[in-house]
Amino acid sequence: MSPQKKTSGERSPFNWRSLFESFRPRREGTMPAGLILVVIVLAFCVAGLLDADSTLRKSNAKGDGIRNEIAKTVASVTDALHINFFRNSIDDALGKNQGTKVDVEELLRQQAEAETAAAAEAAKKIPELTAPTPAEPMKIWVGGDSITQTFGTSFQRITQSTGIFTPTLDYHVSTGLARPDYFNWPEHLVKDVLPANPAILVIMFGANDGQNMVDANNKVLERYSEPWMTEYRRRVAATMDLLKSPDNQRITIWCGPPPMGPGTKTHGMDQLNYIYWSEAQTRPWIQYFDTWPFFSDSNGMFAANLPNADGVVRGMRQKDNVHLSTVGGDRLSWAVIDRIGKLVNLSAGNVTPPPTQGPPRSVVERTEVPPNMPGAE
Amino acid sequence: MPRSFEGAAVVSALADLAEIGVCAVLSFSLSSSHPGNPSMLFPTVDFAVFFLVVFTGSWLLRPHKIAWRWFILAASCVFYGWWDWNYLMLLFLSIGVNWFLGLAVFRTLTPEGERTNASRWLVRIAVVINLGILGYFKYFDFFVSTITEKMRSIGISVDAPILNIILPIGISFFTFQAISYVIDIGRGQWRKPLTLLDFAVYLSFFAHLVAGPIVRASEFAPQLDEEPDPRYVRSAESFMLIFRGMFKKVVISSFLAVQIVDPVFANPNAYGPLAVLMAIYAYAIQIYADFSGYTDIAIGVALLLGIRFPQNFDSPYIALTLQDFWNRWHMTLSRWLRDYLYIPLGGNRGSKAMMYRNLFLVMIIGGLWHGANWTFVVWGAIHGSYLVAERIVRAKWKGHELGLPPLLVKAMQWFLVFNVVCLAWVFFRATSVDEAFTVLGRLFASHGSTAGVSLLLMVVIVASIASQFVPSRFPQKAEVWFATWAPALQIAALAGGLVLVDALGPEGIAPFIYFQF
Structure with a gap:
């Protein structure tokens, strides 16, 4: 640069043209505070425009009030101007956002069209499944959110060890029923899971669902508000309906999430449990499994450490007080197998839990889930 | 002051890549803070907006030393209270007690600054009080459950209370800083105790409050009296530190956690030797990326305000x-x-x-x-x-x-x-010693899944280790070069960096690992 040419570092006071001229700091690596403020604010603005779609997705999930309104406005502007192309191209290249806008009701309509009257009649009673044997093991699928990661891997290992199951594990972290735009579980179940024809599905959602939702009319529903509950119930009910098999030869064990520990951001699990439990009451092919007592103390409160059947107290949760430890995963797996044993004859397999892994006999599911919930009978 | 540079030289950024948006500038609201709120993590839009306000206010008020101190103290309270206002009382208690004890210790020293019996006792009292509070929050449940288990093993059943105490964020860090202050006075290393306001600013300064670095009063307090020139803010180094920190935390640490570390440690028995070995190496990188990423951001943020923190990491894996x-x-x-x-x-x-x-x-x-x-x-x-x-x-x-x-x-x-x-x-x-041995035992297993092991994973691990061998002069040169870019180009680079990190990172940001300490 010629010595005569002025650079922005030498200029004062600030003028906009200086933004486009190379900068010569008076001291190496420095910049005036005022110019830094301009750089940061403008960088945020540009990033905000480029990232508007991503911001809106997250704002829909947790945003409150004006924050969400502004995110919508910015996203609509960037959409009209196609500024979001840059970010969306990166997402596409990275294979992000596997979700779709297909609503669960649409999937249900397609399924209902194919359903016969005989099948509807058959679904009125609990499916009677053929007892599995080592020669003819039963296909069992376990899936859900990140809690299912530990539980599912335990369940997969333990069911395999019984000799009468062929398990498949299918978990997706940060997913649930609240964000089909991020991961569409109902669609995944219909397209990828059910065609493999598992006789039993073990499913767990909820830990990621305590967030705002967007309904079919693009309206943001505040989490745990009445409209939110109604919408969530609709999704749960429809997902349960999707899991009905035409020949009534499939059972879904729908596991409610366990209590979450202190310091976690996840709460309201029992409100979701009530929805799962109450919707399962009218659907014999859905068996609600109450995980709560298996991970709480005698007062029904979260407990990180609990005794197994051998009386030894072990850590049931990971350090985040949300996810299960391997020990917790084993405990839940044996409890679920015990529950399956009440529906299907499992006598051909080794389904007796070692006392070091299984819960004490005194720990049982609650008779009413959860107690004292409005509307619970 | 020596500095370490492990990553490739890249431009910097300041705010949450996960949520960045112009909208956020307008939606900053203190009223949304309530107990149980997530803490104000550095890479969030809340912090970005908070910092813009603090940055502006700080440089405007810097010539007015008392006003500037009150402003920074108030900002730090907002930052800490964002998680839970109730725990601010604990911070105030620590400030009050340690300042008072520091003063008392100072007054019991000889005029030459030599220790006396009284000063020694006062220092001991300060250490006991600090460790007592830390011990209650951190170790009470551990102590009770250990005793209960030992008694159960000899046939005595005890129904001892487990309080499930929530560990206040940053307590280990500000407690250690407070202890060092009182001890330094007791050693005669401080010829004049800090004023209550200065001590409050030192202990609560938001950039180091929740996860360090552990800054000593002797490093921090002199900077309170300096009046840095607003024309010469070390922008390039700050931007570089902040961007590097966010990349390490949001992209590297999160990727490794989700890809292999969490699944393998959650259920090691399902995995074979290769996956377990990769998970162990990946965790070494994850914890480094997470913690050093946090301190990089903390150091960069403080530097933008004209405060220099000590270095906390210097390519440890070399x-x-x-x-x-x-x-x-x-x-x-x-x-x-x-x-x-x-x-x-x-x-x-x-x-x-x-x-x-x-x-x-x-x-x-x-x-x-x-x-x-x-x-x-x-x-x-x-x-x-x-x-x-x-x-x-x-x-x-x-x-x-x-x-x-x-x-x-x-x-x-x-x-x-x-x-x-x-x-x-x-x-x-690992969550328990047994679990750790299970993980190590799987290194010698004859079978097991290799799920999670991929070429990308190996590249990330190897590149992360290799980057620590890059001589620090290269990133330093890059900083100097970056500082000469036209501001518009810097804006574009920062914005592009923010979007890229957001895109490469997972949905949402897990809290920093070291927050739990």
Whole structure:
């Protein structure tokens, strides 16, 4: 640069043209505070425009009030101007956002069209499944959110060890029923899971669902508000309906999430449990499994450490007080197998839990889930 | 001051990449804070907006020293209270008690600054009070459950209360800083105690409040009286530190956690040796990326306000000895342990056996500082034992030549130290000692899944380690070069960097690992 040419570092006071001229700091690596403020604010603005779609997705999930309104406005502007192309191209290249806008009701309509009257009649009673044997093991699928990661891997290992199951594990972290735009579980179940024809599905959602939702009319529903509950119930009910098999030869064990520990951001699990439990009451092919007592103390409160059947107290949760430890995963797996044993004859397999892994006999599911919930009978 | 640069030179950024948006600037609201709120993590839009306000206010008020102090104190309270306003009382309590004790200790010193019996007792009281509060929040449940289990093992059933106490964020860090202040006064290292306002600003300063670095009053307080020139803010270095920190935290740490570390540690029995080995190496990178990423951002943020923090990491995974590793890893904790624990225990004075005992004890206590779990004790014991062994071997083999090429010897040393550190990390990460042994046992399994192991994973691990060998002069040159870019180009680079990190990161940002300590 010629010595005569002025650079922005030498200029004062600030003028906009200086933004486009190379900068010569008076001291190496420095910049005036005022110019830094301009750089940061403008960088945020540009990033905000480029990232508007991503911001809106997250704002829909947790945003409150004006924050969400502004995110919508910015996203609509960037959409009209196609500024979001840059970010969306990166997402596409990275294979992000596997979700779709297909609503669960649409999937249900397609399924209902194919359903016969005989099948509807058959679904009125609990499916009677053929007892599995080592020669003819039963296909069992376990899936859900990140809690299912530990539980599912335990369940997969333990069911395999019984000799009468062929398990498949299918978990997706940060997913649930609240964000089909991020991961569409109902669609995944219909397209990828059910065609493999598992006789039993073990499913767990909820830990990621305590967030705002967007309904079919693009309206943001505040989490745990009445409209939110109604919408969530609709999704749960429809997902349960999707899991009905035409020949009534499939059972879904729908596991409610366990209590979450202190310091976690996840709460309201029992409100979701009530929805799962109450919707399962009218659907014999859905068996609600109450995980709560298996991970709480005698007062029904979260407990990180609990005794197994051998009386030894072990850590049931990971350090985040949300996810299960391997020990917790084993405990839940044996409890679920015990529950399956009440529906299907499992006598051909080794389904007796070692006392070091299984819960004490005194720990049982609650008779009413959860107690004292409005509307619970 | 030396600085470390592990990553490629890239432009900087300031705010949450996960949620960045113009909208956020307008939606900043303190009223949304309530107990149970997530803490104000650095890479969030809340912090970005908070920082813009603080940055502007700080430079406007800097010439007015008292007003500036009150402003920074108020900002720090907002930052801490964002998580839970109730715990602000604990911070105020720590400020009040330690300032008072510091003053009392100072007044009991001789006019020449020599210790007296009274000053010694007051220092001991300060240490007991600080460790008592820390112990209650951190170790009460651990202590009760350990006693209960021991009694159960001898046939006595006790229904002891487990309080499920929530650990206030940052308590370990500000407690250590407070202790160092009182002890330094007691040692006569401070000729004048800080005013209450200065001490409050020091202990609560938001950039180091929740996860360090552990800054000493002697490093921080003099900067309060300086009046940095707003024309010469170290922008390039700050931007670089902040961007690098966010990339490490949001992209590297999160990727490794989700891809392999969490699944393998959650259920090691399902995995074979390759996956387990990759998970162990990946965790070594994850915890480094997470923690050093946080301190990079903290140092960068403070620097933008004209405050220089001490360096906390200096490419620790290039160390050829474990002693060198501790000169490079969490450096502010290492020197705290050295000055306030190792030396008072006797340090290198006395017999070799005593020195080894001191070294071992310091590492055990350092382990327990991280949390109330036997896994941290084992972690400390591994480090302590190896440090002792290293000294014994060095003393015995001094002057001996192996007859091998020096480069090969260095490579072998590096490999050994890195793997010992990784071995210790297994205990650090596992939820129990049993689980840690299960993970290690799977290294010798004859079968198991390789799920999660991919070429990308290996590239990330190798590149992360290799980046630590990059000489620091390269990123420093890049900084200087970046500072000469036209501001518009800097804006574009920062914005592009923000979007890229957001895109490469997962949905949402997990809290920093070191927040739990």
